[in-house]
Amino acid sequence: MSDDTPTPDQAPGAPHPRETAQLFGQDTAEQAFLRAYNSNRLHHGWLLTGPRGVGKATLAWRIARFLLATPPADDGGLFGALPPPQTLEIDPDHPVSHRISAGAEPGLAAITRSLNDQGRLRSEIVVDDIRKLGKFFGLSAADGGRRVVIVDAADEMNVSAANALLKMLEEPPARTTLLLISHQPSRLLPTIRSRCRTLRLSPLGPEDMQAALVQTGAELPAQAEHLAALAAGSVGDAVRLINLGGLEIYAELIAILGTLPRMDRQRALKLAEAAAQRGAAERFELLLTLIDVALSRLAMTGATGAAPLPEAAPNEAEILTRLSASPHQARNWAEVAATITARARQGQAVNLDPAALVLDTMFKIQETSGQSR
Structure with a gap:
């Protein structure tokens, strides 16, 4: 190396x-x-x-x-x-x-x-x-x-x-x-x-997280609460999110979920194509992780009756609450999360085109949103 x-x-x-x-x-x-x-x-x-x-x-x-x-x-x-x-x-x-x-x-x-x-x-x-x-x-x-x-x-x-x-x-x-x-x-x-x-060792609280990030030399984003929500107390995850544009990727993912059940396919296609760009392997891995995070937060919203706070993206709470308003919907999102994770890992194992894998994942999410209404 x-x-x-x-x-x-x-x-x-x-x-x-x-x-x-x-x-x-x-x-x-x-x-x-x-x-x-x-x-x-x-x-x-x-x-x-x-x-x-x-x-x-x-x-x-x-x-x-x-x-x-x-x-x-x-x-x-x-x-x-x-x-x-x-x-x-x-x-x-x-x-x-x-x-x-x-x-x-x-x-x-x-x-x-x-x-x-x-x-x-x-x-x-x-x-x-x-x-x-x-x-x-x-x-x-x-x-x-x-x-x-x-x-x-x-x-x-x-x-x-x-x-x-x-x-x-x-x-x-x-x-x-x-x-x-x-x-x-x-x-x-x-x-x-x-x-x-x-x-x-436990996840870090907000003050310790900020101090640890300053020590790494990372440039702290303006949306500190969004970073805190996605990193979940992990400095390593926070650095990865900052360096790979994770906050922007997650915000776009949530915005696409906001168009469900009639998903904005052009935005979904653009997201998929970005993951397939040459040299974007790390961003592709991060996108799969963030999709899993979004589905987990959807399931949590339906199970508890309230969206997780702080928000991890603009308008996230409103979108999650609309898509997952009951324990029944929470179960649907939890089940599709397990299915999507397995399909994504299998697709990676056989070198499936990243763009096709992301689109397949988004269509599965769209199908679930229709079932959850």
Whole structure:
């Protein structure tokens, strides 16, 4: 991959987690780790869970920096024992901070999806990626210091890789801490989950979200409430929406839904053609995601009797309320959402033309709106 291509553990348009100075909105998780550290009950395996983009990787790198830069507690010495640390913060000028930023810290190994023999990024973490840790443990054992392993994301391990990692969790090397980042912990082997202590991270509130976005250098949109509604507390999702024009795409999608049950086919066709443009693969993926979001919010509107707030697009509440005014309609939208998701993924698998796939999806939505009247 080129230098400007995001790595598998980096959100496009955002700094790499090892370069992220602050973590916002996750004090509970940080303090849980510190309590374990200060009570000398530091588990060898930690599972960092929560939605994508809420800071799991940033926390993992903060923990790694802290463990590698903090000397072990002793029994006093000449000046007495140091007070227990109250934060994971490590000075950016600390040698460990510099080495981690440069990717040159010998006590740290980061496992992500690797490149195959053709130089393409694999779709999963393979067993060879995990086996590399054997060499890492051997090389770094002589100094007697701590060692930290970050696996991002553990959900992406294939069966062989997962079994190889499980053996390390069952018989962990001395003074080693394994940090497993997981967006969907249910996909992990139960035996891996049972051998790790879990830190659960939550979606960010509005103030923490804004502070985190400022840190990424993203240009904040004027419609901050629309971004907050679509990102649902995920900084990673917010950055993606900003960089790919997600607010504009969703606003156009809602405007097209506003023409139902007699859908404006010209606008739908224009939306589909935009998704099929050369180099628009990421925007196509985002459009499919936003269609799923719109259908979910439609179902929620009918089930609860009120549109979700804040609005994610102009006039969204009025349009959702008109199209989904009862629990019966909510069920119809929930069912079509499941059908559309399956059809879209199948269409991608067989390389169906993106424009045809989007149009097919919009016609299915139009058909459902007629049934829901």
